[in-house]
Amino acid sequence: MDGLIRDRAGVAAFLESVRGAPFLALDTETSGLDPHLEKLLLIQFGTAEKQALVDAQAVDADTVRSIFRDHLVVMHNATFDLKMLAATYGDALHLEEAQIADTQNAEKLLRNGRKTDHLLQGFALKVLAERYAGMELDKSIRQGFFGIQSVTDLSPAELLYAARDVEATWKVFARQLEELERDGLLKVLAIEGAASVAFADLELKGAPIDKEAWKKQLDEAKSGSAQARKALDKEFWTVADRDLFGGTTLNYESDEEILGALKKLGLTLESTRREVLVASGHPAALAVAEYREHQKIVSTYGDAFLAFIHKKTGRLHPRFNAIGATTGRVSCSEPNLQNIPSGSAFRACFRAPPGRKLITADYSGAELRILAEASGDPVFIDTFRRGGDLHAIVAERLFKKPVNKHENPELRARAKAINFGLVYGMGAQGLANQLGVRLDEAERLLEAYFRAFPKIRDYLGESARQALKRGMAETMAGRRFWLTDLRRDGRDEGTLTRIAKNMPIQGTNADITKLAMARMYQAFRRGGVDAFLVNTVHDELVVEAAESVAEEAKAIVIREMRSAGAEFVKRVPMDVDAQLGDTWTK
DNA sequence: ATCTGTGGCGCG
DNA sequence: AAAGCGCGCCACAGAT
Numbered sequence: 001m002d003g004l005i006r007d008r009a010g011v012a013a014f015l016e017s018v019r020g021a022p023f024l025a026l027d028t029e030t031s032g033l034d035p036h037l038e039k040l041l042l043i044q045f046g047t048a049e050k051q052a053l054v055d056a057q058a059v060d061a062d063t064v065r066s067i068f069r070d071h072l073v074v075m076h077n078a079t080f081d082l083k084m085l086a087a088t089y090g091d092a093l094h095l096e097e098a099q100i101a102d103t104q105n106a107e108k109l110l111r112n113g114r115k116t117d118h119l120l121q122g123f124a125l126k127v128l129a130e131r132y133a134g135m136e137l138d139k140s141i142r143q144g145f146f147g148i149q150s151v152t153d154l155s156p157a158e159l160l161y162a163a164r165d166v167e168a169t170w171k172v173f174a175r176q177l178e179e180l181e182r183d184g185l186l187k188v189l190a191i192e193g194a195a196s197v198a199f200a201d202l203e204l205k206g207a208p209i210d211k212e213a214w215k216k217q218l219d220e221a222k223s224g225s226a227q228a229r230k231a232l233d234k235e236f237w238t239v240a241d242r243d244l245f246g247g248t249t250l251n252y253e254s255d256e257e258i259l260g261a262l263k264k265l266g267l268t269l270e271s272t273r274r275e276v277l278v279a280s281g282h283p284a285a286l287a288v289a290e291y292r293e294h295q296k297i298v299s300t301y302g303d304a305f306l307a308f309i310h311k312k313t314g315r316l317h318p319r320f321n322a323i324g325a326t327t328g329r330v331s332c333s334e335p336n337l338q339n340i341p342s343g344s345a346f347r348a349c350f351r352a353p354p355g356r357k358l359i360t361a362d363y364s365g366a367e368l369r370i371l372a373e374a375s376g377d378p379v380f381i382d383t384f385r386r387g388g389d390l391h392a393i394v395a396e397r398l399f400k401k402p403v404n405k406h407e408n409p410e411l412r413a414r415a416k417a418i419n420f421g422l423v424y425g426m427g428a429q430g431l432a433n434q435l436g437v438r439l440d441e442a443e444r445l446l447e448a449y450f451r452a453f454p455k456i457r458d459y460l461g462e463s464a465r466q467a468l469k470r471g472m473a474e475t476m477a478g479r480r481f482w483l484t485d486l487r488r489d490g491r492d493e494g495t496l497t498r499i500a501k502n503m504p505i506q507g508t509n510a511d512i513t514k515l516a517m518a519r520m521y522q523a524f525r526r527g528g529v530d531a532f533l534v535n536t537v538h539d540e541l542v543v544e545a546a547e548s549v550a551e552e553a554k555a556i557v558i559r560e561m562r563s564a565g566a567e568f569v570k571r572v573p574m575d576v577d578a579q580l581g582d583t584w585t586k
Numbered sequence: 587a588t589c590t591g592t593g594g595c596g597c598g
Numbered sequence: 599a600a601a602g603c604g605c606g607c608c609a610c611a612g613a614t
Contacts, residue, residue: 253609255593271599273594279599296595299608325604329598336606339597367598424602433600494601502603506598510604538598538604 003159004042004151006058011066014052021047023072023101025170028056028081029145029154029162035087035204036312041151043085044162045073048170051163055151061092068098074173076125076165078102078193079322082200095200096525100193103128103169106176108323109185109192113472113482129168132175137161137168188479191511192322194518198533199320201521206315207337207350207534208358208544211306214349218302225294232291235284239264253295258288300339301346308335320536327503328479328510330536338537342586350535350542350584357550359531360585361557361578362540363565365390366509367423370476373569374504375459379452384572391416397452398445418449422460423505425498460501467500468493475507476568477515508568509539516564517541523556531556535584542584554580 005011018024026045032038040056045067054064064085067073075081078100085093104123129135138161148154154162180186233247239261240248251257255272262269267282274292277285310317316335324331332338340346352358363369368390372380379397383390395403395415403411417434418426426434432442450457467473471484481503483496517536520543524531531545531553541561545553558576565574579585 251610255610271593273599276599292594296608300596300606304607321605324606327604329604331605333606336597339595339606341596342598362598421602424604426602428601430600430602434602492601498601498603506604509598540598 003053005052005054008059008063008066011052011054011059011063014046014050015066015070018047018050019070021071023074023170023173024067025074025166025173026067026081027075027162027165027169028084029151029158030084031148032146033080035083036310036317038084039149040084040088041145041148042154042159042162043067044166046163046166046170048167048174051166053159053162056088057151061089064089065093068093068095072099072101074101074103074169076103076128076169076172078105078196079200079203079320082197083204086200086204091525094525095197096522098197100196101173101189102193102196103172103176105192105196105323106173106180106185106189109189109479110176110179110183112323112480113326113485115485125165125168125172128172133168133171135164135168135171137164183480184478185480188328188475188477188511191477191515191518194522195322195514198517198521199322202517202533202536203317203320205532205534205544206310206313206317207542208315208353208356209309210349210351211309211314213351214301214306214346217345217349218298218306221294221297221301225291225298228287228291228294231287232284235287236261236265252288252291262288297341297344301341305335322514325506325510326481327507328475328514329506329538330510330514332536337535347585348583352544352582355547357545357547357580357582358534358584359543359545359550359554359557359578359580360540361543361554361561361576362537362586363509363513363561364575364577366512366539366565366574367505368419369565369569369572369574370505370508371423371456371459372572374463374476374508375453375455376571377453377455377459380456381571384575387575391419394419394449394453398448414445418445422449422456423502425460425464425501427494463504464497464500467504468496473500473503473507475504475511477508477511479507479511481507512565512568512574513539513541515567516561519560519564520557523560524553527552527556529553529556550580554578 024045028040029042030038030040043054043056044051046052082095107123107128126137126139129137180189232252236248236250240250243249250261258272259269262284265284267280267285269276269280274289277289308316318332318337319334321331369384372384383393391412392403395411398415399411401408401411414435421431421434428439428443428446431446432439471482473481487496517533529549529552531543533541534544535542543553543557558578561576562574
C-alpha cells in the first residue's frame with residue numbers, strides 16, 4: 001500500500017497520535033500554482049517525528065477542518081496552501097477559526113533589514129531547513145508534480161519528499177520560536193498569521209473589473225498620447241531627422257535622446273523628470289511632459305495590465321506580498337492594484353458584479369494619528385478627539401491667522417506639507433523645495449512648528465536616536481527593522497535617521513491595517529455575511545458585498561477597522577471614512 | 587534572447 | 599534634482 005490516508009477515521013487516528021504536539025506543520029502538493037485551474041493532490045501534516053499523507057480528493061471539508069481544530073498549524077508560505085485548501089473545500093473549512101503561523105513570514109520578521117549572517121540567502125524552505133535543521137531538501141523532485149492529476153500517480157520517492165517538507169517545516173518553526181520570542185516578535189507573527197487567511201481569500205476571490213470601461217479609459221489615454229506625440233514632432237522638427245511617415249526619428253522614451261534634442265534647441269537640463277521639464281518653461285520640454293503623462297497610463301495600465309484578467313473568473317487575482325516592505329507594509333504585483341491612478345476614472349472601472357456592492361474604507365490621517373499617539377502632543381490629541389481639522393489647527397498656530405474652509409487655504413496646504421513631511425523625516429531643505437520658498441524661510445517655519453509642538457519634536461528626535469543606538473527601529477506591535485547592515489553598507493546618518501523616524505509610523509499603520517483585515521475576515525465568516533476583501537492599499541480596504549447585506553457589511557468594516565486601530569492607538573480614535581457604491585471610489 | 591541597473595512615475 | 603519614507607512597472611542601456 002502507499003500509506004495514504006483516504007478517510008475521516010484515518011485522519012482522526014493520526015490526530016489522536018499527535019494530540020500533545022505544541023503545533024502541527026502542514027504542506028500541500030498541487031498539480032500547479034493557480035487554484036482556479038489546478039488540483040489539490042495531497043495534504044501532508046504532522047510533527048518532526050511523524051507525518052500523515054492525505055489524499056486530498058478523497059476526504060471532505062470537515063475532515064480537513066479537524067486538522068486545524070486543536071492545533072496551531074504552521075506552513076511555509078501559508079497563503080498558497082490556504083488558497084488551494086479554500087478553493088478545494090470552500091467555506092466549510094472554517095479557516096476563520098484556524099490559528100496559523102508561517103515560517104517564511106517568521107523568517108522575514110527575524111531578518112528584516114539584516115543581510116543573513118549565513119552563507120545561504122533567501123527565504124525558501126530549502127534554505128531554512130538547512131539553516132535551522134541541517135536538512136537537505138531536494139526540490140527538484142517537485143518538478144514531477146506539475147500536471148499530475150491524481151495522487152496515485154505519485155511515486156514513493158515523491159511521497160517521501162512530501163513528508164520531509166512537513167518534518168522540515170516543523171523543525172524550522174520550533175527553532176524560529178525561540179528567536180521570535182527573544183526578539184518580541186510573537187505578537188506581530190500572530191497578526192501576520194491571522195492576516196494570511198485573509199490574504200488567501202483576497203487572492204482567491206480577486207477584484208472585479210469592468211474590462212470594457214477600462215478599455216474606454218485607455219483609449220482616451222492612447223489618443224492623448226498620439227496627439228501629444230504630434231506636438232512633440234513639431235517641437236523637435238528642426239533638430240531631428242525625419243522618418244518616412246512625417247514624424248521625427250527621435251525615441252521619446254529615451255531620456256538620453258530627449259536631453260540631446262533639447263540641447264540642440266538651446267535648453268540644457270540635468271534630468272527629464274517632470275518637475276525639471278515644467279520648471280524650464282520651454283515649450284518643447286512642456287510637450288515632453290504632456291506626452292509622458294499619457295504614455296505612462298498607456299504603458300502601465302494598458303494591454304499588459306488587462307492581460308492579467310483571469311480567463312476563468314474574469315477578475316484580477318494579483319499577488320499580495322504580506323511583508324513586501326521593510327516597514328511591514330504589503331506590496332502587490334501582477335498586476336499592482338496599489339498604484340491605480342486615483343484622480344482618474346480607472347478606479348471606477350473596479351465595479352461590483354450585478355446584485356453586489358463595493359465598500360471603500362480608509363483610515364483618515366492614519367499616520368498623523370499614530371504620531372499623535374506616540375508623541376502625546378496635546379493639540380494633536382485634542383484635535384483628533386474633537387474630529388477637528390488638524391492641518392487647519394496647525395496652520396493657525398504656525399501663522400497666527402484664521403485658517404478654515406474659507407480663509408487662507410494656502411496656509412493650510414503649507415501646514416499639511418509640514419505635517420506629512422515630518423513623518424518622513426523631512427528637513428528644512430526638503431520643506432523649502434516642497435513649498436517653493438527660500439531655505440531660511442523654511443528653517444523659520446520648522447522652528448516655529450517645533451516651538452508650537454515640542455512633543456512632536458521630542459518624540460521624533462528621541463525615537464530616531466534610540467533606534468540608531470539600538471540599531472533597530474520598532475513598531476507598536478513589535479515589528480522590527482534592523483538598521484545595522486544599512487549603516488555598514490555606508491548609508492549616511494541622515495538617511496538612517498529618516499528611516500528610523502518613519503519606519504515605526506508607517507509600520508504601525510501596516511500592523512493596524514493587517515489586523516483589521518484579519519478581524520474583518522473573521523467577522524464576515526462568523527456572521528455569515530456575504531462579503532470579502534478585494535483590495536488593500538496601505539490605509540484603505542476595498543470590500544465586495546451582496547447588495548442585501550451591504551449596509552451591514554459596511555458597519556462591520558468600520559467597526560473592525562476602528563477596533564484594530566484602537567489595539568495600538570489608544571489616545572485618539574482611528575477614524576474611518578467608508579463609502580458604499582457600485583465602484584471603487586476616490 | 588535574457589538579465590541587471592537606472593530613471594522616471596503611478597500609489598500611499 | 600533633491601538632506602522626504604515605502605513600494606512595482608515600464609522603457610532604455612549595457613551586459614551576457
